[in-house]
Amino acid sequence: MSLALEFAEMKPVKQQSTGNPTDYDVVRRAVEFISRTWREQPSLEAIAEEVGMAPLALQRLFTRWAGLTPKGFVQALTLDYARTLLSDSASILDASYEVGFSGPARLHDLFVTHEAMTPGAYKARGEGITIRFGFHASPFGNALVMVTDRGLAGLAFADGGGERAALEDMRARWPRADYVEDRDASGPYARRIFDPATWSAERPLRIVMIGSDFEIRVWETLLKLPFGKATTYSDIAGHIGRPTAARAVGTAVGRNPVSFVIPCHRVLGKSGGLCGYHWGLTRKRAILGWEAGLVGAEG
Numbered sequence: 234m235s236l237a238l239e240f241a242e243m244k245p246v247k248q249q250s251t252g253n254p255t256d257y258d259v260v261r262r263a264v265e266f267i268s269r270t271w272r273e274q275p276s277l278e279a280i281a282e283e284v285g286m287a288p289l290a291l292q293r294l295f296t297r298w299a300g301l302t303p304k305g306f307v308q309a310l311t312l313d314y315a316r317t318l319l320s321d322s323a324s325i326l327d328a329s330y331e332v333g334f335s336g337p338a339r340l341h342d343l344f345v346t347h348e349a350m351t352p353g354a355y356k357a358r359g360e361g362i363t364i365r366f367g368f369h370a371s372p373f374g375n376a377l378v379m380v381t382d383r384g385l386a387g388l389a390f391a392d393g394g395g396e397r398a399a400l401e402d403m404r405a406r407w408p409r410a411d412y413v414e415d416r417d418a419s420g421p422y423a424r425r426i427f428d429p430a431t432w433s434a435e436r437p438l439r440i441v442m443i444g445s446d447f448e449i450r451v452w453e454t455l456l457k458l459p460f461g462k463a464t465t466y467s468d469i470a471g472h473i474g475r476p477t478a479a480r481a482v483g484t485a486v487g488r489n490p491v492s493f494v495i496p497c498h499r500v501l502g503k504s505g506g507l508c509g510y511h512w513g514l515t516r517k518r519a520i521l522g523w524e525a526g527l528v529g530a531e532g
Contacts, residue, residue, distance in 0.1 A: 300526025359407025
């Protein structure tokens with residue numbers, strides 16, 4: 234099967250552009266450097282030297298991408314910020330989706346509507362399901378978008394040259410499904426997912442979950458997390474009535490097939506540590522910082 238690795242043009246948005254692979258490569262290297270050195274609060278000049286850009290050019294690119302300056306992003310990666318995200322994490326999960334939040338956190342909700350495949354479809358490993366897919370530019374590198382006739386079923390990320398591995402990783406989840414490369418089908422989903430201007434309650438994003446009953450309960454819980462908040466594995470376990478199942482929750486979070494939309498990146502360790510992320514800790518940091526920029530712009 235041939236892979237179309239060219240990238241879709243993404244419509245610019247009000248707060249920041251959806252980016253292109255070259256922009257994300259620069260941002261990724263900057264985020265990696267910031268992640269190693271944030272305790273020293275690196276200067277703009279030090280970050281720019283690391284990525285091989287002039288300081289003002291990096292500042293413009295980074296601010297366009299994240300809605301934050303590099304220095305603002307440094308602050309968004311500190312442990313204190315992570316702990317702030319975790320404040321009241323247990324009560325966040327217990328709050329009503331309709332009345333629990335207002336303001337920027339609610340405004341930036343993706344307004345996802347979801348359904349689960351039948352247990353039989355999951356046990357059949359995808360047999361009888363047609364999944365159409367394509368790679369598209371995103372703010373976080375190349376995004377593999379996978380859709381069925383019922384909605385978005387998969388979202389993965391790949392750095393340059395890792396597209397085939399990302400596709401095979403996702404195919405292994407539903408090995409008996411029929412896969413069709415179709416960027417015309419996946420493109421509209423990619424544009425909506427990464428363009429905050431299209432996040433609307435009047436036109437919700439449809440997703441379909443293909444997993445075990447336990448995994449789906451965990452993923453549905455993740456959908457309750459708004460921008461600017463995070464939770465822990467143990468809080469999720471308690472919320473679904475399995476307080477001793479934090480390890481199993483961690484496995485289910487790691488198997489989330491719809492990255493970013495089902496926000497597994499908002500699950501942190503109890504101390505605020507980022508823990509693992511299937512698509513890389515640098516990308517997890519980038520997503521959290523990008524979200525911080527959006528919330529800050531509306532706050």
